[in-house]
Amino acid sequence: MSPEDRQLRADAERNRRRLLAAAQAVFCERGLDVGVAEIAQRAGVGRGTLFRNFPTKDALIAAIVVERMGEAASRGRILVEAQDPGAALFEFVDELAGRQQLDRALFEAVADAWLANPEIRAAHAEVMEVLEQLLTRAQEAGAVRADVGAMDILIQLKGVCGVAGAFSQIDAAIVERQLDLMRAALSVPGTPQPLRGRTPTAQDIERAYAPSAPSGRLAERS
Amino acid sequence: MSPEDRQLRADAERNRRRLLAAAQAVFCERGLDVGVAEIAQRAGVGRGTLFRNFPTKDALIAAIVVERMGEAASRGRILVEAQDPGAALFEFVDELAGRQQLDRALFEAVADAWLANPEIRAAHAEVMEVLEQLLTRAQEAGAVRADVGAMDILIQLKGVCGVAGAFSQIDAAIVERQLDLMRAALSVPGTPQPLRGRTPTAQDIERAYAPSAPSGRLAERS
DNA sequence: ACCTGAACACCGTTCAAGT
DNA sequence: ACCTGAACACCGTTCAAGT
Numbered sequence: 397m398s399p400e401d402r403q404l405r406a407d408a409e410r411n412r413r414r415l416l417a418a419a420q421a422v423f424c425e426r427g428l429d430v431g432v433a434e435i436a437q438r439a440g441v442g443r444g445t446l447f448r449n450f451p452t453k454d455a456l457i458a459a460i461v462v463e464r465m466g467e468a469a470s471r472g473r474i475l476v477e478a479q480d481p482g483a484a485l486f487e488f489v490d491e492l493a494g495r496q497q498l499d500r501a502l503f504e505a506v507a508d509a510w511l512a513n514p515e516i517r518a519a520h521a522e523v524m525e526v527l528e529q530l531l532t533r534a535q536e537a538g539a540v541r542a543d544v545g546a547m548d549i550l551i552q553l554k555g556v557c558g559v560a561g562a563f564s565q566i567d568a569a570i571v572e573r574q575l576d577l578m579r580a581a582l583s584v585p586g587t588p589q590p591l592r593g594r595t596p597t598a599q600d601i602e603r604a605y606a607p608s609a610p611s612g613r614l615a616e617r618s
Numbered sequence: 619m620s621p622e623d624r625q626l627r628a629d630a631e632r633n634r635r636r637l638l639a640a641a642q643a644v645f646c647e648r649g650l651d652v653g654v655a656e657i658a659q660r661a662g663v664g665r666g667t668l669f670r671n672f673p674t675k676d677a678l679i680a681a682i683v684v685e686r687m688g689e690a691a692s693r694g695r696i697l698v699e700a701q702d703p704g705a706a707l708f709e710f711v712d713e714l715a716g717r718q719q720l721d722r723a724l725f726e727a728v729a730d731a732w733l734a735n736p737e738i739r740a741a742h743a744e745v746m747e748v749l750e751q752l753l754t755r756a757q758e759a760g761a762v763r764a765d766v767g768a769m770d771i772l773i774q775l776k777g778v779c780g781v782a783g784a785f786s787q788i789d790a791a792i793v794e795r796q797l798d799l800m801r802a803a804l805s806v807p808g809t810p811q812p813l814r815g816r817t818p819t820a821q822d823i824e825r826a827y828a829p830s831a832p833s834g835r836l837a838e839r840s
Numbered sequence: 841a842c843c844t845g846a847a848c849a850c851c852g853t854t855c856a857a858g859t
Numbered sequence: 860a861c862c863t864g865a866a867c868a869c870c871g872t873t874c875a876a877g878t
Contacts, residue, residue, distance in 0.1 A: 405860060405861070407861075407862090408860080408861060408862090411861090411862085431850085431851060431852080432851075432852065432853085433851075433852090441862075441863085442862060442863040442864060443852090443853085443863080443864070444853090444854080444855085444861095444862065444863055444864070445861080445862060445863075447852085447853060447854075448861075448862080451853095452852080452853080453851095453852065453853090512827060517823065517824065517827065520820075520823070521820050521823075521824075524820045525820075543812075543813055544799070544813070544817060545816075545817025545818070545819070546817070547817050547818045547819065547820070547822075548795070548796070548799060548817045551781045551785065551792070551796055552777065552796070552799060554777070554780065554781050555774065555776070555777020555778055555780055555781055555796075556777055558776065558777055558780040558781075559773050559776050559777055559780075563773065570773070573770070574770070574773055574774070574777075577766070577770060577774060577803040577804075578803065580802070580803040580807070581799040581800065581802040581803035582799075585802070585807070585808065585809065585810045585811060586807065586808050587807065588807045589807060590765075591765055591766070594767075595766060595767025595768070595769050595770045596767070596769045597767070597769065598742075598743045598746045598747075598769075600769075601739065601742070601743075602739065602743075605734060605739065627841060627842070629842075629843090630841080630842060630843090633842090633843085653869085653870060653871080654870075654871065654872085655870075655871090663843075663844085664843060664844040664845060665844080665845070665871090665872085666842095666843065666844055666845070666872090666873080666874085667842080667843060667844075669871085669872065669873080670842075670843080673872095674871080674872080675870095675871065675872090841878100842877105842878085843876105843877080843878075844874105844875105844876085844877075844878100845874105845875105845876100845877105846873105846874095846875095846876105847872105847873085847874085847875100848871105848872080848873070848874095849870100849871090849872080849873095850869095850870085850871085850872100851868100851869085851870095852867105852868090852869085853866105853867080853868080853869100854865105854866085854867075854868095855863105855864100855865095855866085855867095856863105856864105856865095856866100857862105857863085857864100857865100858861105858862080858863075858864105859860100859861085859862075859863100
């Protein structure tokens with residue numbers, strides 16, 4: 397039923413792994429617009445080999461995203477067994493946010509990505525399924541309002557992750573605070589929901605970015 | 619104090635306007651990675667003229683973003699005078715989300731953009747100032763919890779806008795629902811906050827994207 | 841002063857030649 | 860079967876020549 401992954405020759409399989417590892421490392425360090433040349437070099441293969449394994453640079457990125465989503469789903473399946481369903485749900489959300497903070501560039505790509513790519517859609521559906529289980533349990537325990545769905549949560553999470561990159565440079569605690577606001581939205585009305593940390597000010601931004609870059613470039617990934 | 623905008627020659631000024639208009643139109647239609655050649659052509663000028671007015675393509679994008687932010691701030695200043703402070707605040711938020719839905723590509727760019735660009739930072743600070751006035755009035759009226767700041771709202775809004783593009787293809791009402799969740803987070807605990815619409819399901823995504831694209835490209839802006 | 845388009849540089853992708 | 864790097868195509872940017 398899946399003829400896509402028939403056996404590769406031993407060295408080919410090794411090259412594929414090396415490419416994925418090299419790409420992941422270099423993307424995390426410097427964003428998605430590092431050249432394929434550098435990735436291939438870091439993996440110790442020629443440029444052509446990269447394109448033999450992944451028909452396009454975007455396909456390479458997609459492969460990494462699929463990997464990451466699989467890991468996320470696995471982690472979620474463990475949390476479904478947890479004692480406190482409400483805590484388990486938000487633990488899952490927190491971990492996803494933390495993960496994307498590491499290599500947030502990836503999730504930015506997904507915004508446009510899953511429009512088309514079927515493999516990403518499949519991996520994404522897997523995450524959704526786990527999230528739905530966690531949510532249902534949390535709702536049955538009365539920890540989350542009954543009228544929200546898993547997709548609502550995922551959309552909110554994606555929002556938090558999207559800004560996490562830009563603002564965590566100012567203060568990493570901002571992400572936690574934003575997750576708290578998300579909790580407040582999801583909790584059953586009437587439950588008090590305190591927020592950690594303080595809200596950032598315009599001065600925080602000025603202080604963070606004014607001295608560093610003279611008149612610098614705009615988009616990291618142009 | 620501002621020697622940056624000394625008078626341009628009449629034709630130069632006209633070309634600058636034409637370039638901005640052409641770029642804005644074409645960006646809204648097909649995203650940020652349309653070539654500068656096409657923009658210049660649509661504006662009826664040579665490629666070189668584009669780069670005389672804007673040192674880089676990103677600078678052109680930044681100029682448009684600054685324009686848009688200025689308009690947003692103006693709209694906000696009108697709403698500060700409104701009768702119902704709570705309604706005024708959320709009206710402002712709704713309009714920003716609506717605006718970005720039109721040309722959301724722009725706001726995606728800003729995520730990385732304002733890291734450096736001082737003009738964008740200035741325009742952004744202007745929006746922040748208005749938002750802060752709207753928020754303070756809403757808090758004094760008891761419509762919004764007291765422990766949130768303007769930046770909290772802006773971050774949440776940016777989150778909603780970030781996903782608005784991808785999901786509004788499925789159902790435009792999803793954005794409204796997400797704004798409702800934002801309201802729920804910001805409202806004082808104890809206030810019931812109903813949500814419009816329904817949560818999207820995984821099947822919605824599958825139905826929306828499965829038939830259309832065979833195995834298509836990933837990122838719109840690669 | 842400003843406009844123009846040919847030329848340059850850069851990077852993703854292909855492919856003929858190798859093993 | 861798979862690997863490689865030179866060659867190609869594309870697009871942002873520059874610049875010598877024009878007005």
